[in-house]
Amino acid sequence: MARSEEGFRGPQVCKVVGITYRQLDYWARTDLLRPSLADAHGSGSQRLYSYSDIVELKVIKQLLDAGVNLGQARRAIACLRESGGDLATANLVLGTQGTVLARSGEEIVDLLRGGQGVFNIVPLAAVVDEVDAAILVLDRPGTAAAGPEPLPEARGRRAGS
Amino acid sequence: MARSEEGFRGPQVCKVVGITYRQLDYWARTDLLRPSLADAHGSGSQRLYSYSDIVELKVIKQLLDAGVNLGQARRAIACLRESGGDLATANLVLGTQGTVLARSGEEIVDLLRGGQGVFNIVPLAAVVDEVDAAILVLDRPGTAAAGPEPLPEARGRRAGS
DNA sequence: GCGCGTAACTACGCTGCTGTCATGAGGTTA
DNA sequence: TAACCTCATGACAGCAGCGTAGTTACGCGC
Numbered sequence: 001m002a003r004s005e006e007g008f009r010g011p012q013v014c015k016v017v018g019i020t021y022r023q024l025d026y027w028a029r030t031d032l033l034r035p036s037l038a039d040a041h042g043s044g045s046q047r048l049y050s051y052s053d054i055v056e057l058k059v060i061k062q063l064l065d066a067g068v069n070l071g072q073a074r075r076a077i078a079c080l081r082e083s084g085g086d087l088a089t090a091n092l093v094l095g096t097q098g099t100v101l102a103r104s105g106e107e108i109v110d111l112l113r114g115g116q117g118v119f120n121i122v123p124l125a126a127v128v129d130e131v132d133a134a135i136l137v138l139d140r141p142g143t144a145a146a147g148p149e150p151l152p153e154a155r156g157r158r159a160g161s
Numbered sequence: 162m163a164r165s166e167e168g169f170r171g172p173q174v175c176k177v178v179g180i181t182y183r184q185l186d187y188w189a190r191t192d193l194l195r196p197s198l199a200d201a202h203g204s205g206s207q208r209l210y211s212y213s214d215i216v217e218l219k220v221i222k223q224l225l226d227a228g229v230n231l232g233q234a235r236r237a238i239a240c241l242r243e244s245g246g247d248l249a250t251a252n253l254v255l256g257t258q259g260t261v262l263a264r265s266g267e268e269i270v271d272l273l274r275g276g277q278g279v280f281n282i283v284p285l286a287a288v289v290d291e292v293d294a295a296i297l298v299l300d301r302p303g304t305a306a307a308g309p310e311p312l313p314e315a316r317g318r319r320a321g322s
Numbered sequence: 323g324c325g326c327g328t329a330a331c332t333a334c335g336c337t338g339c340t341g342t343c344a345t346g347a348g349g350t351t352a
Numbered sequence: 353t354a355a356c357c358t359c360a361t362g363a364c365a366g367c368a369g370c371g372t373a374g375t376t377a378c379g380c381g382c
Protein backbone atom coordinates (compact mmCIF):
# COMPACT_ATOMS: atom_id res chain seq x y z
CA MET A 1 0.00 0.00 0.00
CA ALA A 2 3.04 2.28 0.19
CA ARG A 3 3.26 5.06 -2.37
CA SER A 4 5.53 4.36 -5.26
CA GLU A 5 7.92 7.27 -5.84
CA GLU A 6 6.97 7.71 -9.47
CA GLY A 7 3.29 7.21 -10.02
CA PHE A 8 0.18 5.85 -8.36
CA ARG A 9 -1.06 2.27 -8.38
CA GLY A 10 -4.60 1.10 -8.99
CA PRO A 11 -6.11 0.97 -5.50
CA GLN A 12 -4.48 4.28 -4.59
CA VAL A 13 -5.98 5.90 -7.66
CA CYS A 14 -9.40 4.60 -6.66
CA LYS A 15 -9.17 6.33 -3.29
CA VAL A 16 -7.93 9.60 -4.73
CA VAL A 17 -10.44 9.80 -7.54
CA GLY A 18 -13.33 8.29 -5.61
CA ILE A 19 -14.21 5.39 -7.89
CA THR A 20 -14.27 1.62 -7.46
CA TYR A 21 -11.48 -0.61 -8.64
CA ARG A 22 -13.95 -2.27 -10.98
CA GLN A 23 -14.51 1.01 -12.75
CA LEU A 24 -10.81 1.74 -13.05
CA ASP A 25 -10.25 -1.73 -14.46
CA TYR A 26 -13.15 -1.44 -16.88
CA TRP A 27 -11.97 1.93 -18.13
CA ALA A 28 -8.45 0.62 -18.67
CA ARG A 29 -9.68 -2.42 -20.59
CA THR A 30 -12.03 -0.43 -22.79
CA ASP A 31 -9.27 2.08 -23.63
CA LEU A 32 -10.98 4.97 -21.94
CA LEU A 33 -7.85 5.65 -19.88
CA ARG A 34 -4.81 3.38 -19.74
CA PRO A 35 -2.07 4.17 -17.19
CA SER A 36 0.57 6.22 -18.96
CA LEU A 37 3.50 5.10 -16.79
CA ALA A 38 3.09 1.32 -16.78
CA ASP A 39 0.31 -0.82 -18.18
CA ALA A 40 -0.60 -4.24 -16.85
CA HIS A 41 1.20 -7.24 -18.36
CA GLY A 42 -0.36 -10.31 -16.83
CA SER A 43 -2.15 -11.20 -13.67
CA GLY A 44 0.20 -10.09 -10.93
CA SER A 45 1.62 -6.92 -12.39
CA GLN A 46 0.79 -3.37 -11.43
CA ARG A 47 -0.61 -0.43 -13.32
CA LEU A 48 1.15 2.88 -12.69
CA TYR A 49 -0.81 6.08 -13.19
CA SER A 50 0.71 9.55 -13.55
CA TYR A 51 -0.62 12.72 -11.97
CA SER A 52 -2.26 13.89 -15.17
CA ASP A 53 -3.88 10.48 -15.47
CA ILE A 54 -5.52 11.10 -12.13
CA VAL A 55 -6.75 14.51 -13.21
CA GLU A 56 -8.34 13.01 -16.29
CA LEU A 57 -9.88 10.26 -14.20
CA LYS A 58 -11.33 12.86 -11.88
CA VAL A 59 -12.85 14.67 -14.84
CA ILE A 60 -14.49 11.44 -15.90
CA LYS A 61 -15.75 10.87 -12.38
CA GLN A 62 -17.24 14.37 -12.26
CA LEU A 63 -18.96 13.79 -15.57
CA LEU A 64 -20.44 10.54 -14.30
CA ASP A 65 -21.73 12.30 -11.20
CA ALA A 66 -23.41 14.85 -13.46
CA GLY A 67 -25.22 12.06 -15.29
CA VAL A 68 -23.05 11.97 -18.41
CA ASN A 69 -22.38 8.59 -19.93
CA LEU A 70 -18.98 7.13 -20.72
CA GLY A 71 -19.28 7.73 -24.44
CA GLN A 72 -19.37 11.47 -23.90
CA ALA A 73 -16.64 11.24 -21.29
CA ARG A 74 -14.52 9.50 -23.89
CA ARG A 75 -14.79 12.49 -26.20
CA ALA A 76 -14.10 14.79 -23.27
CA ILE A 77 -10.69 13.41 -22.37
CA ALA A 78 -9.82 13.09 -26.05
CA CYS A 79 -10.26 16.86 -26.34
CA LEU A 80 -8.45 17.37 -23.06
CA ARG A 81 -5.37 15.61 -24.41
CA GLU A 82 -5.05 17.19 -27.80
CA SER A 83 -5.54 20.74 -26.55
CA GLY A 84 -2.81 20.57 -23.93
CA GLY A 85 -2.88 24.12 -22.60
CA ASP A 86 -2.98 25.22 -18.99
CA LEU A 87 -5.69 23.12 -17.47
CA ALA A 88 -6.19 24.98 -14.21
CA THR A 89 -7.58 28.14 -15.80
CA ALA A 90 -9.82 26.65 -18.46
CA ASN A 91 -13.27 25.14 -18.67
CA LEU A 92 -13.98 22.02 -20.65
CA VAL A 93 -17.10 22.53 -22.77
CA LEU A 94 -18.77 19.49 -24.32
CA GLY A 95 -21.32 20.44 -26.93
CA THR A 96 -23.47 18.41 -29.26
CA GLN A 97 -21.45 19.78 -32.18
CA GLY A 98 -18.02 19.29 -30.68
CA THR A 99 -15.76 19.76 -27.68
CA VAL A 100 -13.67 22.82 -26.83
CA LEU A 101 -11.62 24.40 -24.08
CA ALA A 102 -13.03 27.79 -23.03
CA ARG A 103 -10.61 30.16 -21.29
CA SER A 104 -13.07 32.73 -19.97
CA GLY A 105 -16.65 33.05 -18.92
CA GLU A 106 -17.44 35.32 -21.84
CA GLU A 107 -16.34 32.58 -24.19
CA ILE A 108 -18.97 30.31 -22.66
CA VAL A 109 -21.69 32.94 -23.00
CA ASP A 110 -20.78 33.32 -26.66
CA LEU A 111 -21.11 29.60 -27.15
CA LEU A 112 -24.53 29.66 -25.52
CA ARG A 113 -25.73 32.55 -27.66
CA GLY A 114 -24.81 31.14 -31.02
CA GLY A 115 -25.41 27.67 -29.80
CA GLN A 116 -27.93 25.02 -30.49
CA GLY A 117 -28.01 22.00 -28.25
CA VAL A 118 -26.90 21.15 -24.76
CA PHE A 119 -23.55 21.94 -23.18
CA ASN A 120 -21.73 20.08 -20.44
CA ILE A 121 -19.25 22.36 -18.71
CA VAL A 122 -16.41 21.16 -16.48
CA PRO A 123 -14.49 23.79 -14.48
CA LEU A 124 -11.03 22.27 -14.47
CA ALA A 125 -9.61 24.38 -11.67
CA ALA A 126 -11.96 22.82 -9.17
CA VAL A 127 -11.02 19.37 -10.44
CA VAL A 128 -7.31 20.01 -9.98
CA ASP A 129 -7.86 21.36 -6.49
CA GLU A 130 -9.86 18.35 -5.42
CA VAL A 131 -7.25 15.97 -6.78
CA ASP A 132 -4.45 17.77 -4.94
CA ALA A 133 -6.37 17.69 -1.68
CA ALA A 134 -7.11 14.00 -2.07
CA ILE A 135 -3.44 13.24 -2.73
CA LEU A 136 -2.51 15.11 0.44
CA VAL A 137 -4.74 13.01 2.64
CA LEU A 138 -3.28 9.97 0.92
CA ASP A 139 0.18 11.07 2.08
CA ARG A 140 -0.89 12.06 5.60
CA PRO A 141 -4.00 10.13 6.58
CA GLY A 142 -4.47 12.22 9.72
CA THR A 143 -4.85 15.50 7.83
CA ALA A 144 -8.37 16.71 7.17
CA ALA A 145 -9.33 17.29 3.56
CA ALA A 146 -10.83 20.73 4.23
CA GLY A 147 -7.63 22.73 3.85
CA PRO A 148 -8.18 26.06 2.07
CA GLU A 149 -5.39 25.43 -0.43
CA PRO A 150 -3.08 22.49 -0.97
CA LEU A 151 0.60 22.59 -0.18
CA PRO A 152 2.98 23.36 -3.07
CA GLU A 153 4.52 19.91 -2.74
CA ALA A 154 1.54 18.22 -4.28
CA ARG A 155 0.82 20.96 -6.82
CA GLY A 156 4.35 20.73 -8.17
CA ARG A 157 3.70 17.20 -9.26
CA ARG A 158 1.38 18.46 -11.97
CA ALA A 159 2.46 17.51 -15.48
CA GLY A 160 3.52 20.43 -17.65
CA SER A 161 2.16 19.19 -20.95
CA MET B 162 -52.53 9.41 -39.09
CA ALA B 163 -54.59 12.60 -39.22
CA ARG B 164 -53.86 15.25 -36.61
CA SER B 165 -56.27 15.25 -33.72
CA GLU B 166 -57.60 18.75 -33.09
CA GLU B 167 -56.57 18.82 -29.45
CA GLY B 168 -53.25 17.16 -28.89
CA PHE B 169 -50.75 14.86 -30.57
CA ARG B 170 -50.78 11.08 -30.61
CA GLY B 171 -47.84 8.80 -30.02
CA PRO B 172 -46.41 8.26 -33.51
CA GLN B 173 -46.83 11.93 -34.35
CA VAL B 174 -44.91 12.90 -31.24
CA CYS B 175 -42.12 10.55 -32.25
CA LYS B 176 -41.71 12.30 -35.59
CA VAL B 177 -41.80 15.78 -34.09
CA VAL B 178 -39.39 15.05 -31.27
CA GLY B 179 -37.17 12.69 -33.20
CA ILE B 180 -37.37 9.61 -30.99
CA THR B 181 -38.58 6.06 -31.49
CA TYR B 182 -41.96 4.86 -30.34
CA ARG B 183 -40.21 2.43 -28.03
CA GLN B 184 -38.60 5.30 -26.17
CA LEU B 185 -41.84 7.25 -25.89
CA ASP B 186 -43.55 4.15 -24.56
CA TYR B 187 -40.78 3.41 -22.10
CA TRP B 188 -40.76 6.97 -20.79
CA ALA B 189 -44.52 6.89 -20.31
CA ARG B 190 -44.40 3.57 -18.46
CA THR B 191 -41.57 4.64 -16.17
CA ASP B 192 -43.30 7.93 -15.29
CA LEU B 193 -40.68 10.08 -16.94
CA LEU B 194 -43.38 11.80 -18.99
CA ARG B 195 -47.01 10.70 -19.19
CA PRO B 196 -49.28 12.39 -21.75
CA SER B 197 -51.09 15.18 -19.98
CA LEU B 198 -54.21 15.14 -22.17
CA ALA B 199 -55.08 11.44 -22.24
CA ASP B 200 -53.17 8.48 -20.85
CA ALA B 201 -53.44 4.96 -22.22
CA HIS B 202 -56.15 2.71 -20.77
CA GLY B 203 -55.66 -0.66 -22.34
CA SER B 204 -54.34 -2.01 -25.56
CA GLY B 205 -56.39 -0.17 -28.16
CA SER B 206 -56.50 3.28 -26.64
CA GLN B 207 -54.49 6.32 -27.58
CA ARG B 208 -52.15 8.60 -25.69
CA LEU B 209 -52.69 12.31 -26.30
CA TYR B 210 -49.78 14.68 -25.72
CA SER B 211 -50.05 18.45 -25.32
CA TYR B 212 -47.70 21.02 -26.82
CA SER B 213 -45.81 21.52 -23.57
CA ASP B 214 -45.42 17.75 -23.34
CA ILE B 215 -43.64 17.86 -26.66
CA VAL B 216 -41.34 20.63 -25.50
CA GLU B 217 -40.40 18.62 -22.45
CA LEU B 218 -39.85 15.55 -24.58
CA LYS B 219 -37.57 17.57 -26.84
CA VAL B 220 -35.58 18.69 -23.83
CA ILE B 221 -35.14 15.06 -22.84
CA LYS B 222 -34.11 14.17 -26.38
CA GLN B 223 -31.52 16.97 -26.43
CA LEU B 224 -30.12 15.79 -23.12
CA LEU B 225 -29.82 12.26 -24.45
CA ASP B 226 -28.00 13.53 -27.53
CA ALA B 227 -25.58 15.34 -25.23
CA GLY B 228 -24.80 12.07 -23.45
CA VAL B 229 -26.90 12.68 -20.33
CA ASN B 230 -28.68 9.67 -18.91
CA LEU B 231 -32.38 9.43 -18.14
CA GLY B 232 -31.91 9.78 -14.41
CA GLN B 233 -30.56 13.29 -14.83
CA ALA B 234 -33.19 14.06 -17.44
CA ARG B 235 -35.80 13.07 -14.89
CA ARG B 236 -34.54 15.73 -12.50
CA ALA B 237 -34.39 18.21 -15.35
CA ILE B 238 -38.05 18.07 -16.29
CA ALA B 239 -39.02 17.98 -12.62
CA CYS B 240 -37.33 21.37 -12.25
CA LEU B 241 -38.83 22.52 -15.51
CA ARG B 242 -42.34 21.88 -14.22
CA GLU B 243 -42.14 23.41 -10.78
CA SER B 244 -40.48 26.61 -11.98
CA GLY B 245 -43.05 27.41 -14.64
CA GLY B 246 -41.83 30.76 -15.88
CA ASP B 247 -41.35 31.83 -19.47
CA LEU B 248 -39.48 28.98 -21.02
CA ALA B 249 -38.36 30.61 -24.24
CA THR B 250 -36.00 33.10 -22.59
CA ALA B 251 -34.40 30.91 -19.96
CA ASN B 252 -31.65 28.32 -19.78
CA LEU B 253 -32.04 25.10 -17.84
CA VAL B 254 -28.94 24.49 -15.72
CA LEU B 255 -28.41 21.03 -14.24
CA GLY B 256 -25.70 21.01 -11.61
CA THR B 257 -24.37 18.31 -9.36
CA GLN B 258 -25.81 20.20 -6.40
CA GLY B 259 -29.20 20.97 -7.89
CA THR B 260 -31.16 22.25 -10.85
CA VAL B 261 -32.08 25.86 -11.64
CA LEU B 262 -33.47 28.08 -14.37
CA ALA B 263 -31.01 30.80 -15.37
CA ARG B 264 -32.45 33.87 -17.07
CA SER B 265 -29.26 35.47 -18.37
CA GLY B 266 -25.78 34.54 -19.42
CA GLU B 267 -24.26 36.37 -16.48
CA GLU B 268 -26.23 34.17 -14.16
CA ILE B 269 -24.54 31.15 -15.70
CA VAL B 270 -21.08 32.68 -15.34
CA ASP B 271 -21.80 33.31 -11.68
CA LEU B 272 -22.76 29.70 -11.23
CA LEU B 273 -19.53 28.62 -12.89
CA ARG B 274 -17.42 30.89 -10.70
CA GLY B 275 -18.75 29.83 -7.35
CA GLY B 276 -19.38 26.33 -8.53
CA GLN B 277 -17.77 23.02 -8.09
CA GLY B 278 -18.84 20.20 -10.34
CA VAL B 279 -20.18 19.87 -13.82
CA PHE B 280 -23.07 21.78 -15.36
CA ASN B 281 -25.40 20.69 -18.11
CA ILE B 282 -26.97 23.70 -19.80
CA VAL B 283 -30.04 23.55 -22.03
CA PRO B 284 -30.94 26.72 -24.01
CA LEU B 285 -34.71 26.46 -24.03
CA ALA B 286 -35.31 29.00 -26.79
CA ALA B 287 -33.60 26.77 -29.34
CA VAL B 288 -35.65 23.82 -28.15
CA VAL B 289 -38.93 25.69 -28.60
CA ASP B 290 -37.91 26.85 -32.07
CA GLU B 291 -37.03 23.36 -33.19
CA VAL B 292 -40.30 21.98 -31.90
CA ASP B 293 -42.30 24.65 -33.72
CA ALA B 294 -40.48 23.98 -36.97
CA ALA B 295 -41.04 20.25 -36.66
CA ILE B 296 -44.76 20.75 -36.05
CA LEU B 297 -44.95 22.89 -39.16
CA VAL B 298 -43.51 20.21 -41.41
CA LEU B 299 -45.95 17.81 -39.76
CA ASP B 300 -48.81 20.04 -40.92
CA ARG B 301 -47.42 20.63 -44.43
CA PRO B 302 -45.16 17.75 -45.40
CA GLY B 303 -43.93 19.62 -48.49
CA THR B 304 -42.45 22.50 -46.49
CA ALA B 305 -38.74 22.41 -45.80
CA ALA B 306 -37.63 22.57 -42.17
CA ALA B 307 -34.94 25.18 -42.80
CA GLY B 308 -37.15 28.25 -42.40
CA PRO B 309 -35.44 31.14 -40.60
CA GLU B 310 -38.27 31.58 -38.12
CA PRO B 311 -41.50 29.65 -37.61
CA LEU B 312 -44.88 31.10 -38.48
CA PRO B 313 -46.91 32.64 -35.66
CA GLU B 314 -49.60 29.98 -36.09
CA ALA B 315 -47.47 27.30 -34.53
CA ARG B 316 -45.94 29.55 -31.88
CA GLY B 317 -49.38 30.48 -30.64
CA ARG B 318 -50.01 26.91 -29.67
CA ARG B 319 -47.47 27.19 -26.87
CA ALA B 320 -48.90 26.63 -23.40
CA GLY B 321 -48.90 29.65 -21.12
CA SER B 322 -48.02 27.85 -17.92
C1' DG C 323 14.77 -20.30 -4.06
C1' DC C 324 10.32 -19.76 -1.06
C1' DG C 325 6.34 -18.10 1.05
C1' DC C 326 3.14 -14.32 0.97
C1' DG C 327 0.50 -10.25 0.11
C1' DT C 328 -1.26 -7.56 -3.35
C1' DA C 329 -3.28 -6.63 -7.49
C1' DA C 330 -4.67 -7.99 -12.07
C1' DC C 331 -7.60 -11.30 -14.46
C1' DT C 332 -11.75 -14.17 -15.43
C1' DA C 333 -16.43 -15.49 -15.17
C1' DC C 334 -21.05 -14.69 -13.96
C1' DG C 335 -24.90 -11.85 -13.09
C1' DC C 336 -27.54 -7.69 -12.57
C1' DT C 337 -29.92 -3.22 -13.94
C1' DG C 338 -31.06 0.40 -17.20
C1' DC C 339 -32.31 1.35 -21.69
C1' DT C 340 -33.53 0.22 -26.33
C1' DG C 341 -34.72 -2.67 -30.83
C1' DT C 342 -37.72 -6.21 -32.82
C1' DC C 343 -41.61 -8.93 -33.31
C1' DA C 344 -46.02 -10.76 -32.33
C1' DT C 345 -50.44 -10.03 -30.06
C1' DG C 346 -54.55 -7.74 -28.61
C1' DA C 347 -57.92 -4.18 -27.96
C1' DG C 348 -60.28 0.13 -29.44
C1' DG C 349 -62.18 3.04 -33.12
C1' DT C 350 -63.88 3.53 -37.82
C1' DT C 351 -66.11 2.46 -42.07
C1' DA C 352 -68.96 -0.19 -45.01
C1' DT D 353 -71.57 -7.11 -37.73
C1' DA D 354 -67.56 -7.70 -40.17
C1' DA D 355 -63.42 -6.11 -42.02
C1' DC D 356 -59.73 -2.99 -41.21
C1' DC D 357 -56.49 0.18 -39.44
C1' DT D 358 -54.19 2.05 -35.49
C1' DC D 359 -51.80 1.96 -31.26
C1' DA D 360 -50.82 0.00 -26.87
C1' DT D 361 -48.95 -4.09 -24.82
C1' DG D 362 -46.06 -8.16 -23.94
C1' DA D 363 -42.16 -11.16 -24.50
C1' DC D 364 -37.59 -11.65 -25.92
C1' DA D 365 -33.02 -10.08 -27.19
C1' DG D 366 -28.94 -7.24 -26.71
C1' DC D 367 -25.58 -3.90 -25.20
C1' DA D 368 -23.34 -0.71 -21.77
C1' DG D 369 -21.68 -0.37 -17.34
C1' DC D 370 -20.87 -1.93 -13.69
C1' DG D 371 -20.85 -5.42 -8.76
C1' DT D 372 -19.29 -9.75 -6.76
C1' DA D 373 -16.48 -13.69 -6.19
C1' DG D 374 -12.93 -16.74 -7.16
C1' DT D 375 -8.42 -17.50 -9.46
C1' DT D 376 -3.85 -16.43 -10.91
C1' DA D 377 0.64 -14.54 -10.97
C1' DC D 378 4.05 -10.75 -10.14
C1' DG D 379 7.23 -8.78 -6.82
C1' DC D 380 9.13 -8.19 -2.40
C1' DG D 381 11.24 -9.84 1.92
C1' DC D 382 13.72 -13.50 3.67
